[in-house]
Amino acid sequence: MKHRRPTEEPDNGPRAGERNDPETHPMDFRVSLDGRSALVTGASGGLGAFFAERLAAAGARVAVAARRRDACADLCARIEATGGTALPIALDVSDEASAAAAVAEVAAAFGGLDILVNNAGVTGTTPLLDETAEAWDRILDTNLKGGFLVGREAARAMAKTGRGGRIVNVASILGLRIAGQVAAYAASKAALVQLTRSMALEWARYSIQANALCPGYVETDLNRDFFASPAGEALIKRIPSRRLGRLEDLEGPLLFLCSDAARYVTGTTLVVDGGHLVSSL
Numbered sequence: 001m002k003h004r005r006p007t008e009e010p011d012n013g014p015r016a017g018e019r020n021d022p023e024t025h026p027m028d029f030r031v032s033l034d035g036r037s038a039l040v041t042g043a044s045g046g047l048g049a050f051f052a053e054r055l056a057a058a059g060a061r062v063a064v065a066a067r068r069r070d071a072c073a074d075l076c077a078r079i080e081a082t083g084g085t086a087l088p089i090a091l092d093v094s095d096e097a098s099a100a101a102a103v104a105e106v107a108a109a110f111g112g113l114d115i116l117v118n119n120a121g122v123t124g125t126t127p128l129l130d131e132t133a134e135a136w137d138r139i140l141d142t143n144l145k146g147g148f149l150v151g152r153e154a155a156r157a158m159a160k161t162g163r164g165g166r167i168v169n170v171a172s173i174l175g176l177r178i179a180g181q182v183a184a185y186a187a188s189k190a191a192l193v194q195l196t197r198s199m200a201l202e203w204a205r206y207s208i209q210a211n212a213l214c215p216g217y218v219e220t221d222l223n224r225d226f227f228a229s230p231a232g233e234a235l236i237k238r239i240p241s242r243r244l245g246r247l248e249d250l251e252g253p254l255l256f257l258c259s260d261a262a263r264y265v266t267g268t269t270l271v272v273d274g275g276h277l278v279s280s281l
Helices: 044-055 067-081 096-110 133-161 183-206 229-237 245-258
Strands: 039-040 059-068 088-092 115-118 163-169 208-215 269-272
Touching: 039 044, 039 096, 044 059, 044 067, 044 115, 044 245, 059 096, 067 088, 088 096, 088 269, 096 133, 096 183, 115 133, 115 245, 133 163, 133 183, 163 183, 163 245, 183 208, 208 245, 245 269
Parallel strands: 039 059, 039 115, 059 088, 115 163, 163 208, 208 269
Antiparallel strands: none
8 A cells, every 4th residue: 555655745626715715716606697687776885886796797687776876877887898787776765656666667678677686774883772763763764664665666576577586685694693782773684584584475476586695794995994993803803704704705695596596595594704693602
């Protein structure tokens, strides 16, 4: 029997840590959304803009929605510059008439609606004793009522075409676990998760799959300075993966839920948080 010398190492491919590093190994999911039409709310920046770009890259025609139509102009230009199709939409998710008009506009432009990413959301950091009714209503109206209004209109459009569709409600790990001074936000996201299950139950007969995507802490331009601070670094140490999420970490879960790969997946909550929810107390 030939024995390996002590100095030799087996060739097992990339070393630990390399395989899952999106900076050195870009992910390629090869998901096709050709012929599909999508609406992404809250898409003027951040997660929404990223979601819209990735759906377009997968072949979907994407309606990019925000309160102001002109806020989506740069994103639409970027999508179209890479060969995609993008439509800017003015949408106040908390307004019933605005939600109905936006979905109707998308359906008319694209011949129906196949995918909704309910991403619009706002937050606030206030001790619960100091929370005002106005601030509470602003958060719940956007995060929960908005998800209901746009989701209902989208489902009506999907049912009308008879080809079903996918609804992805962007919730949060704060809808499943709590932190201080975010009561309204956490309550809205927890309710959104439960709303997702109701959508899945009632709309399955129309071949509409509804699922919740729950990101953990994801690094963006808005929070980068905080996570470089001592408080931010301490938070990162509590994440089992010992790093923040990157936007690219949400690409695979998003495309999975929007594609035929998830055609028998509905009413589920997909957590993308580096193990944060299972960290020890």
